[in-house]
Amino acid sequence: xxxxxxxxxxxxxxxxxxxxxxxxxxxxxxxxxxxxxxxxxxxxxxxxxxxxxxxxxxxxxxxxxxxxxxxxxxxxxxxxxxxxxxxxxxxxxxxxxxxxxxxxxxxxxxxxxxxxxxxxxxxxxxxxxxxxxxxxxxxxxxxxxxxxxxxxxxxxxxxxxxxxxxxxxxxxxxxxxxxxxxxxxxxxxxxxxxxxxxxxxxxxxxxxxxxxxxxxxxxxxxxxxxxxxxxxxxxxxxxxxxxxxxxxxxxxxxxxxxxxxxxxxxxxxxxxxxxxxxxxxxxxxxxxxxxxxxxxxxxxxxxxxxxxxxxxxxxxxxxxxxxxxxxxxxxxxxxxxxxxxxxxxxxxxxxxxxxxxxxxxxxxxxxxxxxxxxxxxxxxxxxxxxxxxxxxxxxxxxxxxxxxxxxxxxxxxxxxxxxxxxxxxxxxxxxxxxxxxx
Ligand code: UGA
Numbered sequence: 238x239x240x241x242x243x244x245x246x247x248x249x250x251x252x253x254x255x256x257x258x259x260x261x262x263x264x265x266x267x268x269x270x271x272x273x274x275x276x277x278x279x280x281x282x283x284x285x286x287x288x289x290x291x292x293x294x295x296x297x298x299x300x301x302x303x304x305x306x307x308x309x310x311x312x313x314x315x316x317x318x319x320x321x322x323x324x325x326x327x328x329x330x331x332x333x334x335x336x337x338x339x340x341x342x343x344x345x346x347x348x349x350x351x352x353x354x355x356x357x358x359x360x361x362x363x364x365x366x367x368x369x370x371x372x373x374x375x376x377x378x379x380x381x382x383x384x385x386x387x388x389x390x391x392x393x394x395x396x397x398x399x400x401x402x403x404x405x406x407x408x409x410x411x412x413x414x415x416x417x418x419x420x421x422x423x424x425x426x427x428x429x430x431x432x433x434x435x436x437x438x439x440x441x442x443x444x445x446x447x448x449x450x451x452x453x454x455x456x457x458x459x460x461x462x463x464x465x466x467x468x469x470x471x472x473x474x475x476x477x478x479x480x481x482x483x484x485x486x487x488x489x490x491x492x493x494x495x496x497x498x499x500x501x502x503x504x505x506x507x508x509x510x511x512x513x514x515x516x517x518x519x520x521x522x523x524x525x526x527x528x529x530x531x532x533x534x535x536x537x538x539x540x541x542x543x544x545x546x547x548x549x550x551x552x553x554x555x556x557x558x559x560x561x562x563x564x565x566x567x568x569x570x571x572x573x574x575x576x577x578x579x580x581x582x583x584x585x586x587x588x589x590x591x592x593x594x595x596x597x598x599x600x601x602x603x604x605x606x607x608x609x610x611x612x613x614x615x616x617x618x619x620x621x622x623x624x625x626x627x628x629x630x631x632x633x634x635x636x637x638x639x640x641x642x643x644x645x646x647x648x649x650x651x652x653x654x655x656x657x658x659x660x661x662x663x664x665x666x667x668x669x670x671x672x673x674x675x
Contacts, residue, residue, distance in 0.1 A: 238262070239314045240262065241311050242256075242264070243317060243318065246320065247395075249321075249357070250265060250283065251285060251390060254292045255400060258295055259423075260424065263302075279293065279296075284592050287396040308343075313349070316353045316417060319354065323359055334360065341371055341372070345376040359387060359444055362511060363441070382409065384414050387406055387443060389444075392564040401430070405431070407422075408440020415434060419432065445507065445508040452504075452505050453525045455491075459529075472651075472669025476491070498561065502526075502529075502569040533573075536571060536575050537581075540553065541579070550584075551618035552587060552618055553586050553618065554620045555621050556620060556621065556626075558570060558576075559590055560572075564593075571623060572601070576588070576601050577601075580603070585605070588606055588607070611640060617643075618641075620637065620641070623650075638663065646663050646664070647667075658673065
């Protein structure tokens with residue numbers, strides 16, 4: 238199969254590289270000359286474990302190439318995926334589809350024989366219909382089927398998610414397109430990944446509903462965490478206890494500082510807007526969005542409370558800045574709100590993140606970056622764990638205690654057993670668990 242990926246951002250690059258790894262021939266296209274030049278020079282512009290190796294192997298095997306122009310490769314393609322960005326539109330939270338429609342028009346102008354055009358970008362319900370209308374009205378002579386095929390990749394685990402998906406959702410009722418999509422995903426079918434065919438609008442809604450449900454699940458456990466803390470229960474055990482019920486499931490029940498990233502905040506908001514437009518509001522999701530926004534601010538207050546209610550003139554060491562581990566992505570990261578609250582409270586903030594510091598420098602206010610947790614802990618009045626990177630899970634507590642001014646750990650990801658931290662003489666404040674005061 239010849240596949241073209243329009244947009245070589247996170248989704249396009251991961252999907253393109255993995256399709257090439259299945260044996261298809263893939264061209265990843267991007268308008269950014271700098272990005273294509275970098276990719277051609279073997280540089281991968283995002284941090285995703287395992288991606289560099291797959292890109293390199295498939296380039297060497299001649300199955301993966303990059304281009305700034307879509308026309309030559311689209312002309313020969315069986316399938317063209319649209320994987321361009323759909324950011325939140327400024328002001329109203331709707332998904333901005335400018336790039337999607339622009340890509341669709343360019344693709345239609347370039348296709349030759351029967352071609353399947355697939356939206357992989359997260360697009361509101363009805364976008365496929367609109368693309369089809371554009372094709373019908375502006376390119377009536379072209380033979381194109383429009384399909385929805387949302388992605389469910391998690392940053393940091395994208396390669397595994399792509400190769401071992403729980404399901405592949407394909408929205409089309411066109412018989413020829415169904416055959417082509419079966420062929421595209423045949424290698425996964427051999428891995429027994431279910432291909433789930435449905436109507437295009439249904440497929441578009443599945444993507445939003447899935448992300449909104451997961452965001453709601455996290456928000457639910459976050460509220461139970463607050464309640465646990467007040468009434469003396471342990472949220473981790475509550476999560477385990479309810480998660481053993483197969484109807485609930487144990488995934489996405491880790492209480493924390495609130496969800497962030499490039500997907501949940503944007504997609505929940507877009508679903509809220511779409512539902513309002515159709516006069517069928519999704520109140521659970523509206524509430525989820527509001528609770529999550531408040532939570533990030535509440536986390537700032539939690540840190541201040543752990544520092545005896547005042548951080549003025551104190552030094553706070555922040556471990557982890559990215560919205561989750563194994564990524565360099567800072568988009569909507571809880572750290573942004575937390576660091577701001579600390580700066581507003583008069584604290585000096587020193588931070589360390591294994592991958593996110595470059596991106597953080599453009600986003601966070603005046604803070605100091607260090608080379609490891611021990612360096613930033615020197616003379617600190619508290620350590621705050623904001624992102625659960627592996628390297629923070631087994632810190633040398635004895636060493637930290639000797640360098641800190643005041644041994645306090647605020648663990649917003651619950652990665653330490655309270656008793657172990659307390660044993661070393663720390664004050665320990667976690668999420669939804671009993672605090673250990675010095
Ligand atoms: C999410 C979905 O999990 C993917 O299925 C989807 O494809 C993707 O959005 C997308 O729409 O592109 P991602 O944003 O990469 O993936 O990251 P997640 O692992 O889902 O985490 C999102 C946020 O929720 C993070 O801030 C994370 O720390 C938080 N989270 C997650 C929790 O606080 N608790 C949990 O139990 C799980």
